[in-house]
Amino acid sequence: MALSSARKAAVATAAVAALVGVSFAASASEAAPGQAVHPATAPASAVTKHSASAHRKVPTTVTQLIGNGRVDGHRWSVALEFHRTFPKGYTPPKLPDGTAPQGTSLLCQRMYIGGIRIDHQGGPWADCQPVNGTHDPRAAGEMGLWGLHDKGLSGSRLMVSNPETNVAYGTLTLSDGTHVKATTATLPGTTYRAWAAPIPNGHTITAVDQYDTHHNRLTHDTNWR
Numbered sequence: 715m716a717l718s719s720a721r722k723a724a725v726a727t728a729a730v731a732a733l734v735g736v737s738f739a740a741s742a743s744e745a746a747p748g749q750a751v752h753p754a755t756a757p758a759s760a761v762t763k764h765s766a767s768a769h770r771k772v773p774t775t776v777t778q779l780i781g782n783g784r785v786d787g788h789r790w791s792v793a794l795e796f797h798r799t800f801p802k803g804y805t806p807p808k809l810p811d812g813t814a815p816q817g818t819s820l821l822c823q824r825m826y827i828g829g830i831r832i833d834h835q836g837g838p839w840a841d842c843q844p845v846n847g848t849h850d851p852r853a854a855g856e857m858g859l860w861g862l863h864d865k866g867l868s869g870s871r872l873m874v875s876n877p878e879t880n881v882a883y884g885t886l887t888l889s890d891g892t893h894v895k896a897t898t899a900t901l902p903g904t905t906y907r908a909w910a911a912p913i914p915n916g917h918t919i920t921a922v923d924q925y926d927t928h929h930n931r932l933t934h935d936t937n938w939r
Contacts (some may be wrong), residue, residue, distance in 0.1 A: 817844025
């Protein structure tokens with residue numbers, strides 16, 4: 715379940731109808747008020763699955779851990795998963811106008827809190843969206859707030875951004891003055907990228923800021939809670 719930008723809300727509406735959803739993710743550490751902001755956990759190396767062959771081929775599925783950690787005593791993690799072709803058992807969802815999203819590949823955002831995958835009720839592809847190959851610009855520029863309860867409005871939550879290429883990291887300012895920083899990670903061999911940060915239960919978001927590699931602020935958003 716998630717509360718996201720207007721565009722994600724539209725896609726999510728179609729996804730629920732077909733029990734298929736869309737989503738996306740990075741890791742972060744909290745800093746107590748007045749302390750320096752801690753950097754996000756360094757993204758882990760990509761894990762690839764190769765098709766069986768006597769010769770090495772381009773992997774059919776690539777997975778990148780965006781980040782993980784603990785929030786409210788529970789482990790959380792976010793990873794991007796790219797399928798070069800639609801995996802067996804996946805059927806593109808129908809949009810409100812009856813058409814299907816365009817795409818030949820599948821991009822998934824796997825998000826877990828306490829060992830439970832967010833949006834698992836929608837089936838194995840509920841956090842995936844069709845894309846055109848490894849460089850589809852439609853997958854960039856979105857941000858969402860995700861959780862297991864109340865459409866991401868309560869309980870332990872994750873803020874996930876799929877930023878443009880010039881965004882190096884994001885920072886959350888929480889209502890108690892805590893700052894949470896998350897570094898952008900890219901799925902190898904693609905232009906798909908994300909950062910994610912945890913929000914503890916009972917906390918609200920004052921601001922979400924994104925920066926480039928020179929620490930210039932690129933975006934400032936105060937419409938989250």
